[in-house]
Amino acid sequence: MTALKRYWKNIYLLYSILFLLVAAAVFVPYFVTGTSLIWQSDGIAQHFPALVDWRVTLRQLLFDHIWPAQWQWRLGLGADYLQTFSYYTLGDIFTYGVAFVSQDHVLAYYNCSVIVRLFLAGLSFLFVARQFIPRAPHWSLIPATFSYIFFGYTAFAAFEHPFFLNPLIIFPLLIWSLNRLLVTHKTFLFTIIVTWTLWNNFYFAFMMALGALLFWLGYLYATRSWFNWTQHLRLLVATGIGTLMPMVLLLPSLISVLDSARSGKTLANGLILYPAYYYFGLPGNLIANFATPDFWVTGGFSALAVFAVIYALRHWHEYKTFNWVFILVGVGLLLPAFAGILNGFSSPSNRWLFMISLPVNLMMIHFLQHLRRLTLRDYTWFAIVGVIASLSLFIMSDFSLNSRFSPMIALYAISLLLIWSLQHHPTQPGLKALLIAVVLLNVTFITNRNHTNNTNPATSDMLSERSINKLLHGQRDYLPENTANPSFSRVYIDNQLGNATGIAPTTNLPILSQTNNIESYWSVQNKAVNTMMQRLQIAGSSPNDITSNLDNRNILMNVLGVKTRYQNSSTMTPNSYEQNANVSVNHQTAFTSSDSYPLVYLPKYTVAAKDYGPMTATEKEATLADSVVVPGMRAGQSSAFAKQIVSGVIRTDQTKSGQTSLHYHYKTHAS
Structure with missing residues (x-):
């Protein structure tokens, strides 16, 4: 019995056991019904083909010592292999194990890697939480850890973009190692984590760098060490070394991004404010997540996480650092430009919200340690926010009384009741266990709520294992x-x-x-x-x-x-x-x-770019049939084939006369 109690006090063992239970509740139905974790959109279009192809490349590299061709015609009209695959596989260390499995087991590897990433994200948070709050009791660490792992972001990313889970592992370690450098002046671990951050994915590295910068500024503010030049130099050197180490992958990636179709776009697509429905949905996003997140506001935090944020704001001076972060996040969510900047100065996407889960759930640990200090006014604000969030969900459900969000509202109310009970009966161990159980149920609902139809082949957004294998083997034909x-x-x-x-x-x-x-x-x-x-x-x-x-x-x-x-x-x-x-x-x-051209041929004519520009799209296409467009040429030739092209009028309605042009008005969803 004594040995059993000793093992039970091991927080990592307890976490592992509870993770298996939650993971089973979320993922076992997929394995039982033969449903994969591959989304019918980007999963089958991008992530899975990239993994299968990466397996072949890795095996050639490891076992045959053959480096992949840098330029490959099989990528569209031709593309750089390193630049293309750096975003999907080359930087993702969780794809490297695929070299040691057969092609028939790549699907199983893909599915299992999702669960492994989630498990390691929890370990990362748990380790960092114990470093930042060393005296936190185990019963407060467990709900915070599971609230960190399973929220709206992971409920979407785990099924749609598995490598989006990697930052949940890296970000806590990045912040902890930065704090360790600032406090103890030890740079090695920070340098290694910076290297991993940049190697993993340049896109998320940009966001996490901004998060780390915010933490550093907060540290300088709290310690009043603005002019500690020795510390600044130490940090600069460690960051520089960590940046140079992954440069073999990072530099080609950055070059490709700057010269990609996504670059040069208007910041936030020119939006000054979001559409009205976005703002109506924000309060509901606190406790629930929508199937299709508007501008990537995934939301969906556990009820206890929401309580923790409210508690921090109510006790401003005691948790000033946390509160400035929460205020910044709140303001940032209101402005498309903020999301555009954090999305690499492009379209407004709030993927950066994955970072807020770290301070929110660290704050939850503080909150659970101070339940005795809760006042009637605290409970009043908990209830008010709950009512506002519920109304928001009601509006976003088109005022339907059969709202799919009812379980989330009920769990919010149950969590509030349990907090009140635990405050007034703090010595009851059963209440703590019940609170943990409710949090686990809460996060399971958050993760599963948008995927209730996924094990039904007729309505699923995920592909069956049978369909995947059929598509995979069909490519050889x-x-x-x-x-x-x-x-x-x-x-x-x-x-x-x-x-x-x-x-x-x-x-x-x-x-x-x-x-x-x-x-x-x-x-x-x-x-x-x-x-x-x-x-x-x-x-x-x-x-x-x-x-x-x-x-x-x-x-x-x-x-x-x-x-x-x-x-x-x-x-x-x-x-x-x-x-x-x-x-x-x-x-x-x-x-x-029989009219297709070879990939290499000699055109008959040269056309000046200044003459090519004013042509209609039809004339431009015809010109390419026998000509090459040369920039900088003052006077070129004319395409013989383009001269033969005759434009005709367009009729879309037999009751009306033909038109030489058409103007379409296309109305789409505002996001």
Whole structure:
């Protein structure tokens, strides 16, 4: 019995046991029903194909000592391998183990890595919390740890973008190691964590660097050490070394981002304020998370976390450092420009909110240690915030009395009652255990609430394991037209999920075949290609999916060397492509063109860029058929083919006369 009590007092063992219980409640239904943790959108389009391909590259590197080609034609129209994969796999240390599993087990590896990341995020927080609050009782650490792991951000990221969980592991360690350097002057661990931060992902590194900067300024303010130049120099050197060590991966990544289709956009898309519905939903986001987060406000904190923030604000002077952070976050959530700056000076995205979970749940530990100090006014504010959040959820549910958020409101009220009971009966161990149980139930609801249909194949946003394996093995059936030299042939492969789901482009699956599919769906793509597609007015082209399906245009398909198109039955066929009745792959029919260009050819004419610019999109496409556009040329030639192009009027209504142009008004969701 004594030994059992000793083990029970081991906080890490207790955490591990409780994590298994919560993880089982969240993930076991997926394994039982054969449902993967791969989202039908970015999961199957980006993350899983990247992992499978990375496995091949790693094995070649480790076992055959073959370095991957830097420039690869199989990435869209051609792209740098290091720049493309640095965002998804190269910096993610949790992908390196895939080299030691077979291709048939990559899916299991992907699924398990999600759970492992969550577990390590909890360990990271628990370790750091014990360093910052060394005298905190175990019963206060457990609810804070699980509230840190399972909240709205992870409820979305764990299923949609697994590597987005890595910052939850890194950020607490980054802040702790920075504090350790400032207090003890020991730099080694901070340098290592900075290296890991920058190696992991440049995008999240930027946000975490701003978070660390805020912590450093808070430390200087609290200690009044603004002019401690020795300390500043020590920090600068440690940061510099930590920055240089991952530069082999970081520098190409930064270059690609600065020259990508995403760069140069208007800050926050030009928004001064968010749409009204966003502000109506903010209070509800405190205790619940929406299925599709508006501007990435994932929210969904446990009730105790909300109590802790209110308590801190009510006791301003005692928790001044925490409160300034909470005020800054509150103001930042109101302004699109704030989200745009933290999103790399681009569109307004509040992914940075993952960082607020650290101070919120550290504050929860302080809150649970001071329950005896709660006053009637504290409880009044807890109740008022709960009512406002409930009204917000009611509004965002279109005033439906059958709101899906009812369990979250009920758990908020139950948590409030338990806090009151524990304050008045602090020696009752059963109440502490019950409070922990309610928090675990609270975070389980937060994580599962938006995924209740995921184990039903008819309504799931996740793909079944059977579908994944079928898609994976089906890629080998796509064969290049030029089998002698597949590097010099291009194809277009249509959406392989067809109308089965309707939400996934699945454009990167063909990188697992032997073909060079022209379409690619990566987060960082070349700005020059994007500029070309915008000038040609390719419908469907976006910074993530630049080439798209080339608008199914006949001339452009041929000019870019697309010999074969694997099409779904509902897809329009360009004029020169004829059906190859003998070739059918994954329920897609092959269409081939005898007019497709080789990847290397000599155009007849040179056209000056100044003459090319004023042309219509149709004239520009026709010009590319026999000409090359040369910047800086004063006087070029004219495309013979473009001169033959005749423009016709467009009729969209048989009852009206034809028009030479059309003006579309497209209304979309404000986010």
